[in-house]
Amino acid sequence: MTTKPMLHPRNQHREGYDFARLVAQTPELEAFTLKNPLGGTTIDFKEAAAVRMLNRALLKTHYGIGFWDIPARYLCPPIPGRVDYIHYLADLLAESNHRAIPRGPQIRALDIGTGANLVYPLTGQSEYGWSFTGVDIDPEAIRSAQDICRANALDITLRYQPRREDIFKGVITPDDLFHVTLCNPPFHASPEQAQKGTRRKWRNLGKTPSTQLNFGGQNAELWCPGGEIGFIATMIEQSMDVAEQCLWFSCLVSKKDNLDPLYRLLKRARVAEYRTVDMAQGQKTSRFLAWTYYPERQRSL
Secondary structure (H helix, E strand, O other): OOOOOOOOOOOOOOOOOOHHHHHHHOHHHHHHEEEOOOOOEEEOOOOHHHHHHHHHHHHHHHHOOOOOOOOOOOOOOOHHHHHHHHHHHHHHHHOOOOOOOOOOOOOEEEEEOOOOOOHHHHHHHHHHOOEEEEEEOOHHHHHHHHHHHHHOOOOOEEEEOOOOOOOOOOOOOOOOOEEEEEEOOOOEOOHHHHHHHHHHHHHHOOOOOOOOOOOOOOHHHHEOOOHHHHHHHHHHHHHHHHHHHEEEEEEEOOOHHHHHHHHHHHHHOOOOEEEEEEEEEOOEEEEEEEEEOOOHHHOOO
């Protein structure tokens, strides 16, 4: 097994990848396996095809997803870290549910930028039975997500956002009520910055720098004007207009230095509370920012 010791306690991947079990469920994965220096089984994480096949095996083995595929060059996210976000959101909602982890379709989640991979709705619905609505600005990503839903007979609502500059506007209707929103935002401010980040990741993986990333990613998934901080600033601004339609808004924040200016924006928005939730994953630390306009006494699920 490949140990990932600091994932969330409920994360199924906390003890690492059980390749024997994964290969038993998805025999095609065996062709991508190799031995690490300690004699354990792993894959070459520098190879996009290997990462994609590992994801397919993980989703089938742990989350009951019989069919999963994405178009070439689209983001292929690391499953353990994405699921951690879901588990920590469940902990956040439990605070308003007498400390009990909320389960069932009455819990409604809005996934901003759901992508062709649909990873948050797939894992969140499997783990907790929540109802998911996924939003994306890319028609091809929406079509891919629809194919995954049809192949697995999943009840996930998908909405196309035609305006790149909007996040909540146009996709949250007057009748919508959500318990939580979640988002993996574009991290970079330009294609050039995205390519620079890609080359750095290749170097960290010990391979000759390239503009092709092993985890893939289209422009809309990797960059937007203003980068991460600009995207989340727009999200905060637009959340004010739908403040009563969601209990907790949230978004991943990759750069710790972005937190202080975002805190200032949240104070200006007069939110009732905001917090940063840290998620430790091996040697990497990630985090998400969450905010609510509801006073604590009004947060009962």
